[in-house]
Amino acid sequence: MIFRYINCEIHINKIFFNISTWNSKLCGIYYFVKEALVVREVDDILTEWMGRPQIVPQVCDVVIIGGGAIGSSIAYWLRRRVYTEEFKVVVVERDPMVSLSEYTTASTTLSVGGLRQQFSLKENIEMSLFGAEFLRNVNSYLGIEGESPVDVCFHPYGYLTLASEKGAATLIENSKLQNFLGAKNILLSPAKLKDVFPWINTEGVELGCLGLEKEGWFDPWALLSAFKKKAIILGAKYISGEAQGFFYKESGDALDGLIIKTKEGEICNMKFAIAIVAAGAFSGQIVANVKAEDKLEQISLPVEPRKRYVYCFHCPDGPGLNTPLTIDYTGTYFRREGLAGTYICGRSPEESEEPSIEDLSVDHDYFDEKVWPILAQRIPAFEKLKLRSSWAGYYEYNTFDKNGIIGVHPYYQNLIFATGFSGHGIQQSPAVGRAISELIIDGEFKTLDLSNLDFKRIIYSKPICEANIV
């Protein structure tokens, strides 16, 4: 694949676009403070996070818009693979982690942190298998010498997906594919379900699929922090600011730079060779700012925020340790939060019920009317639950087919998408970061073939639907 960069046309697999040198020649100034790429002191990094006045580089090789799990994973993988000072990777994040109260609207920090292979699409299963491998060995990827080990608090209690008569054939089909690809799950009849999970009411259930390994849930905040810290240690630079638009090469066939409003309110222009859109639910807005070339229609990215509620409740008589993340065939799910007695749950609304996305307020009537009755029917002990708290977050919802979009903009070849995961992106962040690094460094996907997730499917109107969206 050929990418046209600032002053040259190169094959994507050759990282010799040293635009820092190019820039110094052109402008007579070498903008970057030379940061030694020996492992940097953790204190330095924390100072950087704590809001030291920032220097926005005027050029970089790769700019990543959005520093959530996906953007930070990409930064980590790029810097892990190309560990040279010349290769400048910059992450622009408008709501950075300065204290524990930031990343206020990021999907990552508001996520439920589930990891499963119970998908219908090969790509989703494979990405989540790698997610499991990554989390199992998280310290060999994200550990930092001299620091406490990374703990993402993985709870390996599996997923239990329930199917009614209508969904049973699909459950069988999906389970076959999942096991073929390396997942490990079994199908359970209603009687067997009752044996293993005596707390369940199997009325209306035809079949269950129980994940035996590589499934469970973890702490998304811990994963994000670890990605970000390691990416910075490896030399990625985080800028606190908002990406507000692009400027273009004179030839008109490539993006030339990014307009950033910093947290101090300054407007800066930063040239780049490649830009990656990893802005989660707000990715569609970023691409709406990309101007259409003459004679071309505006290309829109079908990713928008969809609000999802998570309710936290207490129920001392509820199911104990042996409780997988359970998804009823209505889409209502719950899992333990802690060891026993406290749970979180949720349910995606019907298309016609989609709530306003103006803010992240929670609709408690939705719990009373649409969630609790299903929970109480499925797990009779939940009739006596007490709602304790709640929150809402945005799914980065791909309205076209509810799957990630991983690939190059159809016209501007130096703009890459990594977004649209519609509620399953945190578990896929390790695989997505690795895939984007391959696309940039090797010019093609090497470990997992994710070419079906390319933007082309939208142009050709060929959705690849995932049956198991929760």
Ligand SMILES: Cc1cc2nc3c(=O)[nH]c(=O)nc-3n(C[C@H](O)[C@H](O)[C@H](O)COP(=O)(O)OP(=O)(O)OC[C@H]3O[C@@H](n4cnc5c(N)ncnc54)[C@H](O)[C@@H]3O)c2cc1C
């Ligand atoms: C309630 C809920 C439950 C979920 N449960 C699960 C689950 O169980 N398992 C799972 O795998 N996934 C789950 N998800 C989905 C998962 O959280 C997301 O897919 C994933 O976090 C997406 O990561 P991201 O980095 O793309 O987006 P984000 O985490 O949203 O990060 C994008 C970042 O971009 C920044 N940004 C946006 N616009 C700009 C701009 N113009 N300039 C600079 N920065 C910008 C934002 O501030 C944000 O920090 C859930 C999501 C929600 C909301």
